[in-house]
Amino acid sequence: MSLKYESTLREPLVDGVKDYHQVTEDIISPIEGKPGKLWYVGFLISLSLLGFGAFSVFWQIYFGVGVWNLNKTIGWGWDITNFVWWVGIGHAGTLISAILLLFRQGWRTGVNRAAEAMTIFAVMCAGQFPIIHMGRVWMAFFILPYPNTRGPVWVNFNSPLLWDVFAISTYFTVSLLFWYSGLIPDFATIRDRAKTKLRKLLYGVAAFGWTGSTKHWQRHEALSLVLAGLSTPLVLSVHTIVSFDFATSVIPGWHTTIFPPYFVAGAIFSGFAMVQTLLIITRKILHLEEYITLGHMEAMNKVIVLTGSVVGCAYLTELFMAWYGANPYEFATFFKYRAAGPLGWSYWIMMTCNVITPQVFWFRKMRRNVMVTFVMSIIVNIGMWFERFVIICTSLYRDYLPSSWSYYRPSWPEVGFYMGTFGLFFTCYFLFAKYFPVIAVAEIKAILKTSGENFKEKMEVYEGESAEQFAKAVHHEHAH
Numbered sequence: 001m002s003l004k005y006e007s008t009l010r011e012p013l014v015d016g017v018k019d020y021h022q023v024t025e026d027i028i029s030p031i032e033g034k035p036g037k038l039w040y041v042g043f044l045i046s047l048s049l050l051g052f053g054a055f056s057v058f059w060q061i062y063f064g065v066g067v068w069n070l071n072k073t074i075g076w077g078w079d080i081t082n083f084v085w086w087v088g089i090g091h092a093g094t095l096i097s098a099i100l101l102l103f104r105q106g107w108r109t110g111v112n113r114a115a116e117a118m119t120i121f122a123v124m125c126a127g128q129f130p131i132i133h134m135g136r137v138w139m140a141f142f143i144l145p146y147p148n149t150r151g152p153v154w155v156n157f158n159s160p161l162l163w164d165v166f167a168i169s170t171y172f173t174v175s176l177l178f179w180y181s182g183l184i185p186d187f188a189t190i191r192d193r194a195k196t197k198l199r200k201l202l203y204g205v206a207a208f209g210w211t212g213s214t215k216h217w218q219r220h221e222a223l224s225l226v227l228a229g230l231s232t233p234l235v236l237s238v239h240t241i242v243s244f245d246f247a248t249s250v251i252p253g254w255h256t257t258i259f260p261p262y263f264v265a266g267a268i269f270s271g272f273a274m275v276q277t278l279l280i281i282t283r284k285i286l287h288l289e290e291y292i293t294l295g296h297m298e299a300m301n302k303v304i305v306l307t308g309s310v311v312g313c314a315y316l317t318e319l320f321m322a323w324y325g326a327n328p329y330e331f332a333t334f335f336k337y338r339a340a341g342p343l344g345w346s347y348w349i350m351m352t353c354n355v356i357t358p359q360v361f362w363f364r365k366m367r368r369n370v371m372v373t374f375v376m377s378i379i380v381n382i383g384m385w386f387e388r389f390v391i392i393c394t395s396l397y398r399d400y401l402p403s404s405w406s407y408y409r410p411s412w413p414e415v416g417f418y419m420g421t422f423g424l425f426f427t428c429y430f431l432f433a434k435y436f437p438v439i440a441v442a443e444i445k446a447i448l449k450t451s452g453e454n455f456k457e458k459m460e461v462y463e464g465e466s467a468e469q470f471a472k473a474v475h476h477e478h479a480h
Contacts (some may be wrong), residue, residue: 011295014110018290020445027441028190030286035434038285046426053420056413057132065135067413073406074396078414079133080245081388085270086126086421087168087242088263088384091235092271093119094175097182098231101224107299109443110292114282115275116179117436121428122274123172125421130164132417160244167241171234178227184210185220185442239267246391253333253395256321262314266384269307269354272300273380278429280374282438291439294368301367304380308358311387315355329400338394342407346386347394353383 014023060067070077093115100108131140143155143165155162188210191203210216243263246254276297283292322334338347357379360366367373393408432438 011293014291014293014444014448018448020448023444023448024189024193024441026288026291027437027439027444028186028193030433031190031435031437032193032195036285039430039434042426043430046423046430049419049423050427051423052416053418053423056416056420057128060132060413060417061137065133067411069409069411069414071406073399073404074393074408076392076396077408078389078410078418079129081385081392082418082421083126083129083133084242084245084263084388085385086122086129088239088267088270088388089274089381090119090122090126090171090175090271091239091264091267092275093117093122094171094178094231095235095268095271096275097178098228099235101228102232106447107296109440109447110296111275111279111300112443113179113182113436113440114279114438115271116175116182117429117432118275118278119175119271120172120179121425121432123168123175124428125425127168127172128421129417130161160241160248163241163244167234167238171238174227174231174234178224178231181220181223181227182440182443183436184208185212186437186440188212189441190437235268236264239263251395252327252329253338253391255330256318258314258317258321262311265307265310265314266354266387269304269311270381270384272304272307273377273384276300276304276373276377277381280370280377282433286433286438288439291444294370297370297373298364298367301361301373301376304376305358305361308354308380312355315351333395333398337398338390341394341398343390343394343397347390350383350386350390353379354387357383 018026068077068079093112096108096115097112100112131137134140143162184207187203187207191200191207194200194203240260240263243259247256247259249255279292279296283289319334322330325331338344357376360372360376397406397408399405
């Protein structure tokens with residue numbers, strides 16, 4: 001009998017003495033009981049932000065885009081900055097789920113469910129900005145290429161903004177399918193434990209008649225791999241296409257070929273930071289410290305320091321090319337207006353948050369410190385927001401004509417709309433944490449026998465013996 005096991009040198013992915021029943025109890029119990037006070041406080045704050053955001057959007061639609069502080073020089077401001085920022089945050093979920101699944105990385109199991117949910121909610125927030133930015137929201141159907149009788153009035157397939165529509169809708173659909181298909185076995189578990197008829201009915205419908213048969217598991221595995229294969233190129237393509245909104249123009253500061261890889265690295269960077277923020281709060285409120293371990297955080301912090309370094313390298317490349325290219329307008333954009341102009345403060349916030357501060361994660365003690373990780377995850381996302389602001393506003397506020405030079409500060413409807421998307425995001429996340437298992441129960445059980453703490457301890461005990469003897473001992477223990 002051959003035995004599949006993991007090295008004892010690797011730390012366990014599930015802490016504590018756990019069996020299958022205990023895993024189900026720990027993760028499903030919070031869904032079955034009433035949420036605590038912290039959940040209600042967070043949910044009410046989210047709802048109030050969502051209400052303020054809805055009012056801001058109503059105000060803007062009623063009075064027009066003129067209520068935003070955009071002008072002839074700065075045609076894009078907070079709206080497109082926030083759009084790119086939210087799309088970036090949506091990247092980590094699919095990356096953790098798809099690419100780490102294909103590479104068989106066990107540590108994804110503790111964090112993938114929350115990350116996938118985060119992706120869906122972030123893309124929902126991002127999609128609103130281009131639609132509202134149109135001004136005449138009721139004309140949104142013009143961007144959809146359906147057969148029509150309007151003759152030459154057709155969408156412009158040469159526009160990267162149209163590519164955004166296709167990329168983001170595809171990304172959202174595949175991410176939703178991936179997230180939902182992973183939930184089906186857990187819905188069946190909740191259905192079987194349900195104490196009320198309504199609960200049993202609702203979770204039963206959601207579980208699609210899942211029985212846990214071998215055939216069901218085979219189809220589930222096959223579907224997961226197919227969706228992972230579809231999602232992997234999407235991770236690269238979505239933010240590449242978003243970067244084309246800028247890179248295919250001729251405006252100094254945007255016309256650069258480094259944008260696609262640099263945007264993808266930045267998206268993974270900000271996405272992982274947001275996953276850290278959410279998971280640290282979630283593990284504390286729902287008492288899931290034994291499933292979302294320091295090992296999970298350390299693995300994600302390694303990705304953050306890697307992608308942060310890639311982004312830093314891209315910043316330096318941009319500065320080098322602006323100098324080396326000998327284009328006076330490109331040089332002025334980067335060195336005079338971006339780094340030293342009236343909006344220069346935003347450039348240095350971006351540099352500090354994205355390049356300098358993540359370097360603390362080179363130290364193992366810092367990577368495994370919960371408080372440092374939490375603070376850094378927020379700093380990184382502040383920095384990544386400023387990156388998008390710098391790319392958009394500091395490239396536009398100085399034109400070829402000094403008479404049209406301008407300065408940008410957002411109006412209250414712009415700020416309100418942004419806060420409203422936070423309200424939507426966290427309202428959805430709180431509801432998700434209440435009604436759905438935040439951690440994939442079935443996947444945790446799948447790795448429990450190779451990566452659980454108590455299993456690893458037994459492995460060390462039997463390390464001197466042969467694999468055959470070890471297997472017999474484990475088999476004998478399960479028989480009893």
